[in-house]
Amino acid sequence: MTRPYGDPVRVAVIGGGAIGASVVAALREGRLPGVVPVAVVDGRSVGDLGVPQLRLEAALDQADVVVECAGQSVIAQSAADILNRGIDLLISSVGALADPEVAAAVRAAGPGRFVLTAGAIGGLDILSSAAAQGPMTRVEVTTTKLPATLVQPWMDDADAERLRATTAPVEVFHGNAREATRMFPRSLNVAATLGWVVGDFDKVDVRLIADPAADLTCHHVRAEGEAGRYSFEIRNLPSAENPRTSGVVPHAVLRSLAALVGRPTGVV
Ligand SMILES: NC(=O)C1=CN([C@@H]2O[C@H](COP(=O)(O)OP(=O)(O)OC[C@H]3O[C@@H](n4cnc5c(N)ncnc54)[C@H](O)[C@@H]3O)[C@@H](O)[C@H]2O)C=CC1
Numbered sequence: 001m002t003r004p005y006g007d008p009v010r011v012a013v014i015g016g017g018a019i020g021a022s023v024v025a026a027l028r029e030g031r032l033p034g035v036v037p038v039a040v041v042d043g044r045s046v047g048d049l050g051v052p053q054l055r056l057e058a059a060l061d062q063a064d065v066v067v068e069c070a071g072q073s074v075i076a077q078s079a080a081d082i083l084n085r086g087i088d089l090l091i092s093s094v095g096a097l098a099d100p101e102v103a104a105a106v107r108a109a110g111p112g113r114f115v116l117t118a119g120a121i122g123g124l125d126i127l128s129s130a131a132a133q134g135p136m137t138r139v140e141v142t143t144t145k146l147p148a149t150l151v152q153p154w155m156d157d158a159d160a161e162r163l164r165a166t167t168a169p170v171e172v173f174h175g176n177a178r179e180a181t182r183m184f185p186r187s188l189n190v191a192a193t194l195g196w197v198v199g200d201f202d203k204v205d206v207r208l209i210a211d212p213a214a215d216l217t218c219h220h221v222r223a224e225g226e227a228g229r230y231s232f233e234i235r236n237l238p239s240a241e242n243p244r245t246s247g248v249v250p251h252a253v254l255r256s257l258a259a260l261v262g263r264p265t266g267v268v
């Protein structure tokens with residue numbers, strides 16, 4: 001839906017953490033003219049972000065668009081309801097869509113529209129175009145992050161401590177994007193985004209490396225298909241607020257939001 005200028009677009013942000021707080025601050029500063037933050041929704045008290053913190057229901061009453069930057073459970077539990085209310089939804093926790101039931105519910109919902117942010121990675125435009133030309137025969141991503149950011153609740157204490165204390169790079173996961181984003185739900189949404197773009201979560205081969213020297217988070221993507229051969233290495237500075245997340249992600253979210261509200265900037 002393209003909204004005329006002068007008609008403010010009201011945005012509720014779910015998740016007032018590293019991404020969400022930054023998005024709210026940028027919107028309050030007028031980064032996207034005519035797009036105003038009206039509420040933040042979070043399971044914990046997020047302090048004063050300059051917009052009211054509301055429960056989801058109350059926030060939806062006021063919003064034209066919801067920006068999700070909280071976690072996969074929000075998409076699983078609330079995305080369809082949001083879309084069924086005619087509210088557009090920008091998804092950061094893309095890994096939720098690797099669950100076929102969640103993906104089906106989201107696809108079936110509306111009239112609100114959903115879009116995914118490219119988040120921490122790029123090159124998705126060409127990969128999407130390439131996959132449309134013909135099947136991809138190889139899609140791989142190797143993600144390298146600081147070890148402590150990869151500790152998961154399902155790890156036992158000894159494994160978690162070993163991971164935190166590693167002094168050399170160590171592979172902590174190798175498998176497909178569906179498993180990757182289930183096991184590392186706050187660290188490998190990018191793998192799911194690749195799966196979504198090429199139309200097959202199981203085709204994306206994911207390696208996750210814990211490297212104590214990874215001052216920059218690295219996502220090295222390689223893909224091949226009828227359309228050509230692609231390789232890009234993205235190295236992002238981790239967010240100071242949450243080093244699991246790349247610092248660039250709020251800016252990617254804002255870029256996606258501009259496109260969603262019909263005000264794309266530059267390259268689309
Ligand atoms: N697509 C991408 O490239 C990326 C996606 N992400 C996704 O964005 C999410 C947020 O990232 P950050 O802001 O760095 O995390 P964060 O941990 O700094 O903030 C998340 C906030 O969401 C809140 N929250 C969590 N579950 C909630 C729920 N069910 N309802 C309401 N609030 C809830 C938390 O209390 C927290 O304040 C990640 O968990 C991940 O799923 C993160 C980085 C990159």
Ligand SMILES: O=C([O-])CC(=O)C(=O)O
Pocket residue numbers: 119120185186187188189190191217236244245246247249
């Ligand atoms: O921010 C990043 O580099 C990637 C990330 O956490 C995710 O995909 O969930």
